[in-house]
Amino acid sequence: MKVLIVEDDPLHRSYLHEAVSAALPECETVIEAENGTMGEKLARDHRSAHVVMDLQMNNRNGIEAARTIWKERPDTRILFWSNYSDEAYVRGVSRIVPDGAAYGYVLKSASDERLKLALRSIFVEAQCVIDREVRGMQQKSLGQTRGFSDTEYEILIDIALGLTDRAIARRRNLSLRSVQNRLQQLYEKLDVYQTASDDHEDSRFNLRARAVTIAMLRKLLNYSALERAESELAEWLKVV
Amino acid sequence: MKVLIVEDDPLHRSYLHEAVSAALPECETVIEAENGTMGEKLARDHRSAHVVMDLQMNNRNGIEAARTIWKERPDTRILFWSNYSDEAYVRGVSRIVPDGAAYGYVLKSASDERLKLALRSIFVEAQCVIDREVRGMQQKSLGQTRGFSDTEYEILIDIALGLTDRAIARRRNLSLRSVQNRLQQLYEKLDVYQTASDDHEDSRFNLRARAVTIAMLRKLLNYSALERAESELAEWLKVV
DNA sequence: GTAGATGATGCGGGTTCCCGCAAGACGCGC
DNA sequence: GCGCGTCTTGCGGGAACCCGCATCATCTAC
Structure with a gap:
């Protein structure tokens, strides 16, 4: 298994690298990209089916990058790893998820355990994993109640x-x-x-x-x- | 010497901690706060005269926190350590710096060396250290040319x-x-x-x-x- | 099929915005 | 003092915005 990490902060990137190695012993290669543009390119070159993606990057943000990656290979599994659960982000992600794709949305404030669990669930089991807090946003956003159509x-x-x-x-x-x-x-x-x-x-x-x-x-x-x-x-x- | 770190990201916080210890051997105590509110409180309790401050935190952002800290002790030396050099941030910081205070503004993308140098310059030598990129913003902002009054x-x-x-x-x-x-x-x-x-x-x-x-x-x-x-x-x- | 809910459209008019024009007010240099 | 530039203010009008009222189409429920 190959995993591509797209994250502009070097500290977070190396932390992710470590977490991926620890959670997925079957993963033999970890590739790193430091912005969305590079991420798209590397995903294409390596045909990576497993991506961990930061939202909010300078050059090209995670949503844009994910959109082009999914457009080229809709079965790619992407774990979004973000600082925020702004409704704008959640809505942005929801809009680009292909039908039936496995993806996840985990906050950076989550514990090591949660992150590793999410990595396994998504990349190995092909499940969707959405942080509780994010999930709350999502429902507020989809349901009419209090949310916006x-x-x-x-x-x-x-x-x-x-x-x-x-x-x-x-x-x-x-x-x-x-x-x-x-x-x-x-x-x-x-x-x-x-x-x-x-x-x-x-x-x-x-x-x-x-x-x-x-x-x-x-x-x-x-x-x-x-x-x-x-x-x-x-x-x-x-x-x- | 005591140094107070105010930064909400745990990774960045521990990185800073390490950098401070390495750059300032004369610093015997490092205190950490994970948001602006805590930062203000700890600064007050410990009478810290040396602060490293993140901008953009959830609970209370760095500019707010710095303002109250400086209001209570205008001779506090603050190093702002931020991801961005948005004109809005630079202008915000400039507006609250007390006369004659030593402060700094370093981007998170700066190298280890730059950060450590800045730490010494500000905390030991009481100099002002502004990243080149930030400096550019500042001049654009102050000078009439192309900037805004x-x-x-x-x-x-x-x-x-x-x-x-x-x-x-x-x-x-x-x-x-x-x-x-x-x-x-x-x-x-x-x-x-x-x-x-x-x-x-x-x-x-x-x-x-x-x-x-x-x-x-x-x-x-x-x-x-x-x-x-x-x-x-x-x-x-x-x-x- | 009829009733009610939802949403699109037209009309009219009160308010706010955008701005050209022109008259003062203030400071600055000489 | 005089002239000049910058800033402020008033007036007036055309355009855009905000919205109540009324009509019509579509859809759902029973």
Whole structure:
């Protein structure tokens, strides 16, 4: 068995290396990549079917890298190993997992034992292993309750990118009014109105900008999600 | 000599511990804190005059912690040790350094040697040590050229928080029109107009929201800056 | 098949944003 | 003092945003 480690922090990388060797005696080769681009390349060259992947790397983040790896070989098993369980990350990962693929999501704060167990479960048993905390995010995200539907998330992205209502309408094939409807839903769910209208008529928020801020503070959105959305937007702009 | 390490990642923490011991044989005690809050407390209890501080921690980030530590003992020497040189971080640190304090800013990507050298320079010689890359940011930030003045940065924060023009005017003691003037400056500097007006009259951006996005993508703004700004805003809202 | 829920769309109008234009205010050099 | 640049402020208007109200299509339940 070969395992590819994609992780930009040298300390974490060597820790992972050790953990992999300890947990998987049947693994004869461990390869290391220090960013997403290298990770993609090495995965291709070595046809690695087993990857441990950091999210949040400088050059090319883990979600991007995983997406291209899975596109080339959908049966690759990937364990995401991340510091955070931001909804933006969890949602980002969920969106790219191929049907039936074995993958995992373990936080860096997890114990040695948990990490090793996850390594065996995913790489040997082909099971999915999701940290409890992450799992919580995921359900909040998928279930309607308290969470956000895909359309709501979509429009959140669009205003975060700074598109006008009209541009959103064209991009999503909607009428102007429908866009504004969805915006209202979003404002409602994000509770933008809370502090907006004090007894004073003034001291208000700009709903659109405020919504984005609240989403960032709640980690519904983060830098990496913005980055991805921005490049998708650039793609779309070229086509239209 | 005592040294206090404030760093949430256990791997990095033990690495730092080792580096400190190796670089500073005269240091007889090393204390560790795993978040900002603990860091503040330990600094107070131990009257530590030497601190190595991570930025970007969950509970309470490094800038917050450093601010309260310096408020209590302005002669504390702090070495910031961070993954990133985002302009938002650099600006955040610059704003809280007391006059004449010895401090440093070293990236985690720096070599062992650089780190140890910095430790000695700051803690023993009371010099300021700023990584070259960080230094670049700093000058870009302070010098007018290509960088942002304080007023521009202020208004960027305000729209990022989602305030209306009127609210900004009241907060900064300006007229409505002045706020809008500054916004125009900001849009100009951020180059928001670039893709905004293609030959088509449509497909435009909402300047206000777009400006925030661009600032985030350029790391002029980041999560931690937003977080701080938000709590300052909450403070101000109480007063008014 | 009928009733109710959900979502898309159009219309109208109140508010906010964006900004050109022009008049003062302040500082700086000479 | 005079001129010049920078910053602030007011006015006005066109565009964009926010949203209540009403209509229509689709879908689900019974």
